[in-house]
Amino acid sequence: KNQVEQSPQSLIILEGKNCTLQCNYTVSPFSNLRWYKQDTGRGPVSLTIMTFSENTKSNGRYTATLDADTKQSSLHITASQLSDSASYICVVSAQPHDYKLSFGAGTTVTVRA
Amino acid sequence: GAVVSQHPSRVICKSGTSVKIECRSLDFQATTMFWYRQFPKKSLMLMATSNEGSKATYEQGVEKDKFLINHASLTLSTLTVTSAHPEDSSFYICSARDGAGDTDTQYFGPGTRLTVL
Numbered sequence: 001k002n003q004v005e006q007s008p009q010s011l012i013i014l015e016g017k018n019c020t021l022q023c024n025y026t027v028s029p030f031s032n033l034r035w036y037k038q039d040t041g042r043g044p045v046s047l048t049i050m051t052f053s054e055n056t057k058s059n060g061r062y063t064a065t066l067d068a069d070t071k072q073s074s075l076h077i078t079a080s081q082l083s084d085s086a087s088y089i090c091v092v093s094a095q096p097h098d099y100k101l102s103f104g105a106g107t108t109v110t111v112r113a
Numbered sequence: 114g115a116v117v118s119q120h121p122s123r124v125i126c127k128s129g130t131s132v133k134i135e136c137r138s139l140d141f142q143a144t145t146m147f148w149y150r151q152f153p154k155k156s157l158m159l160m161a162t163s164n165e166g167s168k169a170t171y172e173q174g175v176e177k178d179k180f181l182i183n184h185a186s187l188t189l190s191t192l193t194v195t196s197a198h199p200e201d202s203s204f205y206i207c208s209a210r211d212g213a214g215d216t217d218t219q220y221f222g223p224g225t226r227l228t229v230l
Contacts, residue, residue, distance in 0.1 A: 036221075043119075043206050043221035044157070089156070101219065103156040 003027070004092050006104035013080055013111055021107045023073040023090030031093040035064050035075045038087045038106065047075070047088075080111045115141050117209045119222035126197055127230055134192045134225045136207030142187035143209035147219060148180070151204040163190050197229040 036044035090104040163184035
């Protein structure tokens with residue numbers, strides 16, 4: 001069964017600090033891994049997309065890493081801002097054409113001033 | 114980037130009524146659209162996949178007669194929750210697949226909050 005597990009479930013950080021979120025998956029075969037940011041009451045917005053051959057991808061203050069051998073990914077948020085408060089979802093695709101996605105439960109990040 | 118809209122963003126209805134939610138791809142043609150449901154603090158759960166001009170494919174456990182999906186054009190899909198009950202209250206999110214060119218990914222709409230009284 002394809003599974004995506006994220007940790008921690010939630011975390012609280014002070015504004016300006018860094019944090020790292022983890023994602024482990026058992027999806028096979030593997031096509032790509034995405035990190036999404038979902039604000040409360042909104043749909044997910046893509047942050048990064050990585051295929052098997054990519055081991056790091058950045059989008060501003062967000063940097064994702066991928067180890068396809070150990071099936072682990074991380075999302076690092078640098079110099080957090082209040083607007084980073086959201087749920088971050090790890091999504092893995094087993095199909096090369098992005099048909100069915102396996103979603104993690106998300107990590108809720110709260111940034112406090 | 115590709116934009117997907119949903120309407121309405123929020124709806125409150127009485128038990129027993131039907132509610133229609135629209136999902137539109139604004140700047141690309143979506144041959145495939147997906148409907149998800151999300152409960153509080155839970156992950157998105159795929160309800161059904163709809164292809165333009167054909168019947169939707171429903172996930173196991175999703176009642177096709179209760180959740181009617183129509184994908185009449187390459188830019189519009191609708192989800193109708195028939196005879197809604199309080200347990201249908203949830204956050205409904207659609208996504209549209211852009212299969213053109215080098216991109217082949219799902220873009221999510223902003224979601225529709227359904228509350229059934």
